[in-house]
Amino acid sequence: MVNQNVNVLSVVDLSSAYGEFVLLQHITFSIRRGDIFVIMGGSGCGKSTLLRHLIGLKRPAAGRVLYGKTDFWAGEDEDRQQIMRRAGVLYQSGALFSSLTLAENVALPLQRYTNLHEPVIAELVEFKLSLVDLAGFGNFYPSELSGGMRKRAALARAIALDPEFLFFDEPSAGLDPITSKRLDELILELRDSLGATVIIVTHELASIYSIATNAVFLDREAKTMLATGNPKKMVRESTNPVVIDFLTRGTGKPPAWIHE
Ligand SMILES: Nc1ncnc2c1ncn2[C@@H]1O[C@H](COP(=O)(O)OP(=O)(O)OP(=O)(O)O)[C@@H](O)[C@H]1O
Numbered sequence: 001m002v003n004q005n006v007n008v009l010s011v012v013d014l015s016s017a018y019g020e021f022v023l024l025q026h027i028t029f030s031i032r033r034g035d036i037f038v039i040m041g042g043s044g045c046g047k048s049t050l051l052r053h054l055i056g057l058k059r060p061a062a063g064r065v066l067y068g069k070t071d072f073w074a075g076e077d078e079d080r081q082q083i084m085r086r087a088g089v090l091y092q093s094g095a096l097f098s099s100l101t102l103a104e105n106v107a108l109p110l111q112r113y114t115n116l117h118e119p120v121i122a123e124l125v126e127f128k129l130s131l132v133d134l135a136g137f138g139n140f141y142p143s144e145l146s147g148g149m150r151k152r153a154a155l156a157r158a159i160a161l162d163p164e165f166l167f168f169d170e171p172s173a174g175l176d177p178i179t180s181k182r183l184d185e186l187i188l189e190l191r192d193s194l195g196a197t198v199i200i201v202t203h204e205l206a207s208i209y210s211i212a213t214n215a216v217f218l219d220r221e222a223k224t225m226l227a228t229g230n231p232k233k234m235v236r237e238s239t240n241p242v243v244i245d246f247l248t249r250g251t252g253k254p255p256a257w258i259h260e
């Protein structure tokens, strides 16, 4: 079992801005190894932007992002790329290459970043596809698949290099509840089989309550975070009406289907 008490990713007094427009200030939280950490909050509060600060796509206006003890934004571009080699990212659109088969899509990171020979890569690709319930679909093109299958194929590509960190932006957007439930289960399975730490932007309450071990709640009005911690605990203990409203869908009471 991995040691879950180690902070593998921390954000310290971070501010986020687009030019003069300050989006967020005083964002501080820590993510432990093996966490499924949810970034949540209403539309436009800065969830995707915060994710971009964590994966090296946008420099914060102030504050620090620490991978272990390494100050992510203090280093050079190459240092950040090195750290990001340990991460898999699944963007909202999924973004598979439509002219490539699933197997070719999943093989890309392995061809680019390893010296493995083609037969080994082919074997790894089939294994990654089987992990996301797509065994035997390697020769299909993205356009031949359902939305849920495309998401899973993008997930297979994101885990091609056995990442320590997996980042997702709204993975279940556009999926039906059964399909998104299966995606949640897969995220849990992959966390366990890869020993990965998962950071996920979502506003799906079902996902939040079923898979999150830790979370941060951002607010557009306050331009900061209103809470951090386990969402099940947050919904019971928070005294902030905005947090309660979000986590109870405006009913003031946690959904009856939350289980400990
Ligand atoms: N490229 C940009 N240039 C200027 N402002 C931007 C840019 N991208 C986002 N913003 C501003 O930052 C705010 C937060 O955007 P962001 O995409 O991070 O929010 P979000 O919480 O992910 O929203 P959603 O739930 O709709 O995905 C937006 O409302 C917008 O005003």
Ligand SMILES: [Mg+2]
Pocket (backbone or CB within 6 Å): 047, 048, 049
């Ligand atoms: Mg977003």
